[in-house]
Amino acid sequence: MHQTDVTALIDFDSLLSEEERLIQRTVREFVTERVRPHVSAWFEEGVSPRELAVEMGALGLLGMHLQGYGCAGTTAVAYGLACLELEAGDSGLRSFVSVQGSLAMYSIHAYGSEEQKQQWLPRLASGQAIGCFGLTEPDFGSNPAGMRTRAERHGDDWVLNGSKMWITNGSLADVATVWARTEDGIRGFLVPRGTKGFTSTDVHQKLSLRASTTSALSFDDVRLPASAMLPHARGLSGPLGCLDEARFGIVFGAMGAARDCLETTLEYAATRVQFDRPIAGFQLTQAKLADMSVELYKGLLLALHLGRLKDAGSIVPEQISVGKLNNVREAITIARTCRTILGGSGITLEYPVLRHANNLESVLTYEGTSEVHQLAVGRALTGMSAYQ
Structure with missing residues (x-):
């Protein structure tokens, strides 16, 4: 069974509603058409095109999980799936949407005055403002x-x-x-x-x-x-509440980077010939592909479970810590392992795997390092804080 859509093996799509699949497909098409042809050059040149903000605003991606003020008002799962597809393009693209919607816009939406919301949210949702x-x-x-x-x-x-x-x-x-x-x-x-x-x-x-x-x-x-001043935020609960929103998007997004690495590597291994046969047919290659796929599947199912909890209004920060800790850690391992299958080709920007691995080094650190999330989970399990 040759499978380039690696998630088809566990029939992941069957767990989604038709609307969720449509949103995911729309974002995937946007990334395919507007991001993939250019992202290696953007990465090499160190630029992030501002015009993409307006295009993503027109698609309803900015603050898409917020209600009113020009925001799309989608479910948390739909937002997560959008983050997954954006990060399959590049972590920088998902970071832009995450900061715009889950940090900047959410801080105004959750803690701002009505005047502040009216002044900024419609412009931020459209991408006219950043x-x-x-x-x-x-x-x-x-x-x-x-x-x-x-x-x-x-x-x-x-x-x-x-x-x-x-x-x-x-x-x-x-x-x-x-x-x-x-x-x-x-x-x-x-x-x-x-x-x-x-x-x-x-x-x-x-x-x-x-x-x-x-x-x-x-x-x-x-x-x-x-x-x-934002009138309805006092103390660290304000910014930390915003970070929980952004970390949720990372739980899905990291799996997008991992999936892109795996699908790229499957295609490469099927055509790269060594010792007179494609390297996809070698046991060590298949063992790597199988192990990586299993970790991807577990991460996707965890992300979806957390999304359903969020939509039900019952998610807690420690659960998001579990998701970020696991999914980013596994995604970076997948990216690095895929690089070994690509050999020397894997270190170039012709293929996305090392670009994803480099990006995930930042994702591993920002919005809570892995160590901090380990301690958050440890506190939830033991009732004792190790960093106070």
Whole structure:
């Protein structure tokens, strides 16, 4: 049985509704037509085309799981399947959609005033505006509670000082959701591009997520009106709630990268001849393909289960930690193993596997390192926190 659609072996499509299959198919076609022909060049050149934002907005992909304000209002599973297909193209593409919808837009949708929602969400949903999410700082990644960025009251205004690091979409963004320490705890602020004292600097010489814009943000006496504060978020629960949304998309997305590696490798192994026969017929190659496929299947089923829990309103953060920990860890192992089957060809951009592996190095770290998610699961199992 020669199977290039590796998920057909477990009949994964039978677990989805017709609408979910349609959304997945639509995103797959978009990635095939608009991303695959160009993504290796984008990766090599280190660029992320801004025009894709409008195209993805027209497809309803930006903030697609949110209700109202021009958002598509799909299920969590449909959003996850879209993330899967986007990351099958490139992790940078899924990162863009994840930051736009699950971080920037979700922060406004969940914690913003009605005026803030009306001002920003329709433009962000259409891709006419781009958002970013400023939480991580140069010295505070896994421990956001230690952030040094501060906002102080000056009359009716707020004055913001500090810096953020590793911000996806940073220099592209028309508005940044920025989290800062205040006398009233950690609060979120909407900072439009062009605000005096707000600057961004792109991170260069990256070996991962090269088709994604990564920036440092700096705030030097940035004066904001009182209306810039997100009124319904206080403390770390605000930004952490946004991160749970984004991590959910990663659970599906990582499996997209893994699937693309496997399907590419199956096609290659069927035609690559050594010792007078295709390498797909050798036992060691088949053992690798079988083991990788089994891990892909388990990851897909876990992602779908978590999506159904999310749609039922019963998911908890520790369950998302299980998904991110397992699926990213297995995806990067699959990408690396596929590279061994491709041999020397696997180190070039002619094939996507090492590009996926490099990208997944970032996915393994951001929005909670594997170690932090291990400890989150450990706390859920034992009732004891190991990092406090």
